[in-house]
Amino acid sequence: MSENGHDHEHGNGAAGTLTKADFQSGQETRWCPGCGDYAILASVQALMPELGIPPEKTVFISGIGCAGRFVYYMDTYGMHGIHGRAPALATGIATAREDLSVWVVSGDGDSLSIGGNHLIHSLRRNVPIKLLLFNNQIYGLTKGQYSPTSETGKITKSTPFGSEDHPFNPLALALGADASFVARTIDVEKVHLTEVLRKAAEHEGSAFVEIYQNCNVFNDGAFDAVRGKGGGPNQIRLEHGQPLRFGAENERGVVRSADGGLEVVEVADVGADAIVVHDAHIEDPSHATALARLADAPTGPTPIGVFRDVKRPVYGAARQHELLEAHANATLGDLDELLRSGDTWTV
Amino acid sequence: MSENGHDHEHGNGAAGTLTKADFQSGQETRWCPGCGDYAILASVQALMPELGIPPEKTVFISGIGCAGRFVYYMDTYGMHGIHGRAPALATGIATAREDLSVWVVSGDGDSLSIGGNHLIHSLRRNVPIKLLLFNNQIYGLTKGQYSPTSETGKITKSTPFGSEDHPFNPLALALGADASFVARTIDVEKVHLTEVLRKAAEHEGSAFVEIYQNCNVFNDGAFDAVRGKGGGPNQIRLEHGQPLRFGAENERGVVRSADGGLEVVEVADVGADAIVVHDAHIEDPSHATALARLADAPTGPTPIGVFRDVKRPVYGAARQHELLEAHANATLGDLDELLRSGDTWTV
Amino acid sequence: MTTTSKKLETVIVRFAGDSGDGMQLVGDRFTAATAHVGNDLSTLPDFPAEIRAPAGTPGGVSAFQIHFASRDILTPGDHPNTLVAMNPAALKAHLDALEAGGTLLVNEDAFTPANLRKAGYEANPLEDGTVEDYQTFEVPMTTLTTRATDDIEGLKPAEAQRTKNLFALGLISWMYGRPGKATISWLEAKFASKPAIKEANVAAFKAGYNFGDTAEIAATPIEVGPAPLDAGEYRNINGANATAMGLLAASVKSGLQLFFATYPITPASELLHHLARHNRFGVRTVQAEDEIAAVNMALGASFGGKLGVTATSGPGMDLKAETIALAQVLELPLVVIDVQRAGPSTGLPTKTEQSDLLMAIHGRHGESPLPVIAASTPSGCFDAAVEAARIAVRHRTPVILLSDTFLTNSSEPWRLPSMDDLPEIDPDFAIGPNAGDEFLPYLRDERGARPWAIPGTPGLQHRLGGLEKEHGSGKVSYDPANHALMTKLRAEKLEKLAEELPPLVVDADEGAELLVLGWGSTSGVIGAAARRIRGRGLPIAIAHLRNLEPMPLNTGDVVRSFDKVLIPELNTGQLLSLVRDKFLVDAIGHNKVEGLPILAEELEQAILELIE
Amino acid sequence: MTTTSKKLETVIVRFAGDSGDGMQLVGDRFTAATAHVGNDLSTLPDFPAEIRAPAGTPGGVSAFQIHFASRDILTPGDHPNTLVAMNPAALKAHLDALEAGGTLLVNEDAFTPANLRKAGYEANPLEDGTVEDYQTFEVPMTTLTTRATDDIEGLKPAEAQRTKNLFALGLISWMYGRPGKATISWLEAKFASKPAIKEANVAAFKAGYNFGDTAEIAATPIEVGPAPLDAGEYRNINGANATAMGLLAASVKSGLQLFFATYPITPASELLHHLARHNRFGVRTVQAEDEIAAVNMALGASFGGKLGVTATSGPGMDLKAETIALAQVLELPLVVIDVQRAGPSTGLPTKTEQSDLLMAIHGRHGESPLPVIAASTPSGCFDAAVEAARIAVRHRTPVILLSDTFLTNSSEPWRLPSMDDLPEIDPDFAIGPNAGDEFLPYLRDERGARPWAIPGTPGLQHRLGGLEKEHGSGKVSYDPANHALMTKLRAEKLEKLAEELPPLVVDADEGAELLVLGWGSTSGVIGAAARRIRGRGLPIAIAHLRNLEPMPLNTGDVVRSFDKVLIPELNTGQLLSLVRDKFLVDAIGHNKVEGLPILAEELEQAILELIE
Numbered sequence A, B: 001m002s003e004n005g006h007d008h009e010h011g012n013g014a015a016g017t018l019t020k021a022d023f024q025s026g027q028e029t030r031w032c033p034g035c036g037d038y039a040i041l042a043s044v045q046a047l048m049p050e051l052g053i054p055p056e057k058t059v060f061i062s063g064i065g066c067a068g069r070f071v072y073y074m075d076t077y078g079m080h081g082i083h084g085r086a087p088a089l090a091t092g093i094a095t096a097r098e099d100l101s102v103w104v105v106s107g108d109g110d111s112l113s114i115g116g117n118h119l120i121h122s123l124r125r126n127v128p129i130k131l132l133l134f135n136n137q138i139y140g141l142t143k144g145q146y147s148p149t150s151e152t153g154k155i156t157k158s159t160p161f162g163s164e165d166h167p168f169n170p171l172a173l174a175l176g177a178d179a180s181f182v183a184r185t186i187d188v189e190k191v192h193l194t195e196v197l198r199k200a201a202e203h204e205g206s207a208f209v210e211i212y213q214n215c216n217v218f219n220d221g222a223f224d225a226v227r228g229k230g231g232g233p234n235q236i237r238l239e240h241g242q243p244l245r246f247g248a249e250n251e252r253g254v255v256r257s258a259d260g261g262l263e264v265v266e267v268a269d270v271g272a273d274a275i276v277v278h279d280a281h282i283e284d285p286s287h288a289t290a291l292a293r294l295a296d297a298p299t300g301p302t303p304i305g306v307f308r309d310v311k312r313p314v315y316g317a318a319r320q321h322e323l324l325e326a327h328a329n330a331t332l333g334d335l336d337e338l339l340r341s342g343d344t345w346t347v
Numbered sequence C, D: 001m002t003t004t005s006k007k008l009e010t011v012i013v014r015f016a017g018d019s020g021d022g023m024q025l026v027g028d029r030f031t032a033a034t035a036h037v038g039n040d041l042s043t044l045p046d047f048p049a050e051i052r053a054p055a056g057t058p059g060g061v062s063a064f065q066i067h068f069a070s071r072d073i074l075t076p077g078d079h080p081n082t083l084v085a086m087n088p089a090a091l092k093a094h095l096d097a098l099e100a101g102g103t104l105l106v107n108e109d110a111f112t113p114a115n116l117r118k119a120g121y122e123a124n125p126l127e128d129g130t131v132e133d134y135q136t137f138e139v140p141m142t143t144l145t146t147r148a149t150d151d152i153e154g155l156k157p158a159e160a161q162r163t164k165n166l167f168a169l170g171l172i173s174w175m176y177g178r179p180g181k182a183t184i185s186w187l188e189a190k191f192a193s194k195p196a197i198k199e200a201n202v203a204a205f206k207a208g209y210n211f212g213d214t215a216e217i218a219a220t221p222i223e224v225g226p227a228p229l230d231a232g233e234y235r236n237i238n239g240a241n242a243t244a245m246g247l248l249a250a251s252v253k254s255g256l257q258l259f260f261a262t263y264p265i266t267p268a269s270e271l272l273h274h275l276a277r278h279n280r281f282g283v284r285t286v287q288a289e290d291e292i293a294a295v296n297m298a299l300g301a302s303f304g305g306k307l308g309v310t311a312t313s314g315p316g317m318d319l320k321a322e323t324i325a326l327a328q329v330l331e332l333p334l335v336v337i338d339v340q341r342a343g344p345s346t347g348l349p350t351k352t353e354q355s356d357l358l359m360a361i362h363g364r365h366g367e368s369p370l371p372v373i374a375a376s377t378p379s380g381c382f383d384a385a386v387e388a389a390r391i392a393v394r395h396r397t398p399v400i401l402l403s404d405t406f407l408t409n410s411s412e413p414w415r416l417p418s419m420d421d422l423p424e425i426d427p428d429f430a431i432g433p434n435a436g437d438e439f440l441p442y443l444r445d446e447r448g449a450r451p452w453a454i455p456g457t458p459g460l461q462h463r464l465g466g467l468e469k470e471h472g473s474g475k476v477s478y479d480p481a482n483h484a485l486m487t488k489l490r491a492e493k494l495e496k497l498a499e500e501l502p503p504l505v506v507d508a509d510e511g512a513e514l515l516v517l518g519w520g521s522t523s524g525v526i527g528a529a530a531r532r533i534r535g536r537g538l539p540i541a542i543a544h545l546r547n548l549e550p551m552p553l554n555t556g557d558v559v560r561s562f563d564k565v566l567i568p569e570l571n572t573g574q575l576l577s578l579v580r581d582k583f584l585v586d587a588i589g590h591n592k593v594e595g596l597p598i599l600a601e602e603l604e605q606a607i608l609e610l611i612e
């Protein structure tokens, strides 16, 4: 029986018997009508039972922002921390408790502005947490200031003459920090989003997923070039082992440019064989980075899907195992012994 | 006459009449004997007069760490701030005062651990500051804990059983943050270091320079593979427009690998024409990133020199110009007028 | 049809509706019209933490209260005489506040079974006796609005209905004799580019006005004549804007470019929004990556010779602490504005509190004293900002300026000062050696302040930093005696500042045995409560501290000269602690931590309990 | 040759030399030998902020003082009876401290013109009368060391010379009758892998010892017999290690894995270095990217059911404030250790101070009270750490534990407790519903503590967060009355804790009119000063607070029952403020901010001024 009195018949967590309802806290959602956050919440709640991890073994952590309210709506363990620090909180939980599935939900301000440092450090360490960046290219909760992903020149409450900042490319930043799993998806693309999150869940170590999320109140339409009706032809859907082709008729593709990057071409101009085949498992992050650089902003052809998914040692896992065993076996006598090791004398 | 009573005959700053002495504060240096910081200090003091910027127009900002003491030894304006925040302090100064030459000196802990967020934000904004990262892969001032650039498994005071963290590749991180100028050099390579810093000084916008710096007390020899006697053959010296060849006899080179990265080959195996020609001015950072990834750690062939040097709008510059003019012209009358604009009434 | 009207001295109206109902806009417009009538006024907006909290629920209700009078007033008022409730949730959330027998105006159309359920009503309160003790007018506002706008071309039904707030405004404007012209021209300007919307809003407003005028409602219009304010030019201003103007004034007066670096946070962001527009005055605003960066940028700018200012609210203050301590040791000018909100932690981010006072004074490691001042009224934020900048520049020190959510959002008429009358602020930059032919960056003047030598000044190069500095030379010093000396000298800067402060003014009746001592935004309510006490023929004394650290030199004498000292605060007793500690006076607290201002009647009651 | 010796009750020796001279090692070894003799002892290391400060300059001098006695002692002592100065800079920096007529031992070889210049001496102090009032022994230590080691194979001359610290140690060991065996075996173990170095060190040590023994020096050896300590097993321990052991004990006692996340900072890093080694006890140490991350990681681990602990020094405390406030609202166990150093800002990072007390209590926005406790002695850090963890776990609250640089570095004999005797710490995790079949995460027990339900527990899923929470249910609540209630309930947790605290113990002489009240590391010096006062036949009372927030319930009665209350602190009067505020007692401060502990004679003087 959880806090909200919601009845969990399947709360014992036998996979397969879980349903979406087991992950719904029943707390009233408080986003603006039409906000992209609703679609993400619904997809996540639907995915969770499929992962087969019971709600009590699942933890959602967030910082502050509209996105941050996500945790209140999941009937899992959850913590709505302070602004920007969710990756650090989550690192603590995930390192201490390797038996849990730990998710972070965060906005572009929360993750990339105040929280940028914790983000890159958790990625380089490869802490076993799933980081979902709800990127709406704006500060929602504080009512519409520009964010580190807003385009240069953006006019907002805090920048009436246009912002001067050059924005981050969040995936390039994550790759610069050696993220072992990097992906991008879109709030309303339920199937794609679910598939990407499933892969993130399966990945051992940090998984960083940028989700283009429409803030219909303060930044409506920011992703129109790739989102919703008509956005499809601009989506370069990444599939491991498949050529990077896209467009309404698959008429366009991606090739390596002379200067070491990638560029978009008409397949007809270069021939289908010239199109780069996507490989998400390359150890060297150069390919994934070039892909991330293909579109610094989602205003034209933009890759979505899994950019990088490689194995490297997971932070803490092995050692915590040993430590837990040691802790379980440590006795008061051991401590008496430790205190008395080295130079002692008796009076 | 500066604080230390040192006589500045050439203090009026006419370029050409400046000497190294004009940049020496005369304050007692307090690094350990043999520390790489001495070599960097000497080179910087020698370079400064050549840049033709008088000491009073030059500002050195640092955080906390052995490296941070640098500012006390420069007879310029200087501020030894708090740990990790030097890029933010410098952003304030450089944005407010575009007439100054602003330099940041920082250690790997200062810049990449506590200060990581300010670093990446100043780089993405392209604030006109020169960031010198004295990377000794260790915490010097706090007496030898591992740092975010220490190799995994490092045994230090804080990690008697070896560190678990995967280190940052500082250049890859800077490139992930869209740094417009990224370079690497070595403390004791006076000529190379001077040349790199000169280019950094000439670059408009942020310049990020990683300097391999030997901490002979807590991490001696970390850069032996590329530094000092015998290190030469492993240095891949980057020269814009030149093929990426290196080795004692220039017998080795760098080519593009099939998976989008770069790799080291024997020139004899591939032919001189196959060797990639270095271009520091490519807009797309993919080439520079691949170069940075060529060596995640300086244990084998390692590029040094300027990886990337591209033009993009400099933060603040244009606007501050306008604002200063507006400020100079604003009168009390204008303010009276502003207060009285909109709805007012008279009693 | 009635043309008679009732004269009243003072009136309180509260508008309440869904977050999406446009209550803040209605409040603003009603305030503007009221200012034009020449009333004194005070307002209190009150909105939820969510952007668009769930429609129809009490949690999603947004409200705006205005108190206006034909005499001077001091607070937004305790209990509204008139409550406008646009839906059941608004009624649920605000009915308790309405004065006994007060006027209640509801949008009857919104009392549908679905809405009643969302609001948590089991039965319809309009029918079950809930509202029977009030003078209730049930007006089908949605219907009437739709009717008034149904021939406007190109207007969608939803758009039409959305203008019902203007209907309510029209009706209330009629009820209180506020002229409609200004509101109509404002609507015409605001929606100039959307003719259908413009027309609809105007039509709804007029319909509401006429609805009253044509006596479809059996209420007597009320007249509140102009207040006898001091002669001068007035505007209405809230605390956020007044603070912005004060900083601009300090910038122009000092000749220092204003460099304002901040990170958005409710409610402090308003200041950024205001200042960002004033490029005409050369204001440099920077939205930094976080609060730590913001204060460092401002400090860096100060080092560069600018007026470095940063602003935030509670959580951001925690983050700035380390850098404020650095500024304290660097002895550079810096203004740090804390717009207090209800805490701790994220707390109630859109509600008001005064609970950061002790943090402002003690919230840094080490011995790190610095001046703390607090604004007392919305328009008083102007003076407080000028004063903070003046102290920072003249005394070379970071200054913390405390404001709060209430002051930021509340507005009142402000007699506009003339900029010429403000005292000068002289940055007095160092331009040459100060000790023979040497420059000693920590040589102090009579205020204990050190020279401010900015980069670009030949020959004055020096290095500042957070390691302890040698007296005079400013070199790094680990000498024990020097550290003791510098600690003392830094503390003495405050003592010297105290000597410059005007004495604490006491407004005391003859025979008063109780002093009510306040600070910050309780100023209004203390005045209002004192007025009530005096109205009862009882003597009382009141005093208000603008300078909390250091306090005026006579503060101890003042508090010791009364039998009892009552300290009302929106916290659990922070000034109380300071007064007890400093003056060993057994003062008594009146404390409220509900996210809302103290009401005059609450304080009156507390006072009566002490003096009866 | 002399075989007679002088008996003394108490002796103070100070070793001083270049940072590279190995003075800390010499101090440690002398301490170990002294412990073996059975003396009571107390030590004070003192080193510069630089890693290797410039050789030969007073700024680069590193020192180590030890006070040992045949009775119990309380401080590292005021003025050394014997000073060992390895070079002119060491003499310059420390001669002032030597007692009048004390013994001075110098390495004559180091008094070269170059070294004299670096030390800032114009003339040779050994020759110009500077040292004539002391019993000075000029020993050519470098020469004698070189001679003693010159036939060791494979030893470089520089290596040989570097062992001169062992020569000094040998000489002093002889002088105070410390057995050499333990030192020699330690050297043999330490340098087992470097035979030449090992031999050289041993040879130098023996040479120094024999130099004394063979009467090449006209000093009388001094005998300090064992102190009558309570029976038991003893070890020598400093505060850092004792704190580490206390945390381990709390972990084993509670069954909670210790999760220690921190960011390196002097002097708090020592704790990390100690704990990182104890993987045998399952301690999880994390070196985070900064202090904010560290406290968040610890808090995350607490949420996960671990004993979350973080430690730092001043600047890091500023950074942790926002998260500590979060923990206070989450009401989760968390221990935050602040090893205070001399501030403000970076200040004097290797020196001691007690200036973070008011920050610990007030240094967060909003009303955010939490327990604050302070360790008083190096070995007492063990109990303080156990106590902090116990309060955190049982009362579900962050606890701030104050230590300082002096306690961390200073060492003393510690009678080893038996782990069995420590009280249990029961985490008492929630395992099922607590209100019918519901789980209410903010339902409180008799201590006002809420249930600790950790992830993995089926059916108890709940969401915590920094927004104000509804009493009982823990849902987000913006209700004004609820905020007031929760603010009160959080404050009441401290009142309930206060009821559990043992009363403040007063050690008062009959007729004592003055109470000396202390907290933290002044415990020793207060005891020592009281002993001196009593030695003069004057009455005095002393008391020491371990719990600063809340204080024991009888504290007010205690301070009010004396005519005068003197509060000695290494700050400008922070406990003083608290006592004045809470109890309206006009207490008097004795304050020192020089980065150094208060000396017994200083405090004795201050007391005498008040009681005479």
Ligand SMILES: Cc1ncc(C[n+]2csc(CCOP(=O)(O)OP(=O)(O)O)c2C)c(N)n1
Pocket: A064, A065, A066, A067, A068, A082, A083, A106, A107, A108, A109, A110, A111, A134, A136, A138, A139, A140, A141, A142, A147, C263, C264, C265, C266, C291, C315, C316, C319, C346
């Ligand atoms: C320390 C601190 N600083 C600032 C804030 C105010 N704040 C809350 S959310 C937010 C940013 C919201 O933007 P984002 O992270 O993009 O989330 P969104 O609302 O867009 O989902 C800010 C600045 C805060 N709560 N705490």
Ligand SMILES: Cc1ncc(C[n+]2csc(CCOP(=O)(O)OP(=O)(O)O)c2C)c(N)n1
Pocket: B064, B065, B066, B067, B068, B082, B083, B106, B107, B108, B109, B110, B111, B134, B136, B138, B139, B140, B141, B142, B147, D263, D264, D265, D266, D291, D315, D316, D319, D346
């Ligand atoms: C807020 C804060 N945290 C921690 C410290 C302690 N500290 C000082 S320097 C330093 C790191 C030093 O390493 P690095 O930046 O690599 O510089 P280096 O000494 O190696 O040149 C640390 C952790 C501090 N001064 N302030």
Ligand code: SF4
Pocket: A030, A031, A032, A034, A035, A036, A037, A066, A067, A136, A140, A141, A214, A215, A216, A217, A218, C051, C052
């Ligand atoms: S403000 Fe934007 S992001 Fe926030 S809830 Fe509303 S639509 Fe969503």
Ligand code: SF4
Pocket: B030, B031, B032, B034, B035, B036, B037, B066, B067, B136, B140, B141, B214, B215, B216, B217, B218, D051, D052
């Ligand atoms: S500790 Fe290392 S980095 Fe620091 S001064 Fe010494 S050698 Fe240089």
Ligand SMILES: [Mg+2]
Pocket: A065, A107, A108, A109, A134, A135, A136, A137, A138, A139, A140, A147
């Ligand atoms: Mg956002």
Ligand SMILES: [Mg+2]
Pocket: B065, B107, B108, B109, B134, B135, B136, B137, B138, B139, B140, B147
């Ligand atoms: Mg380093």
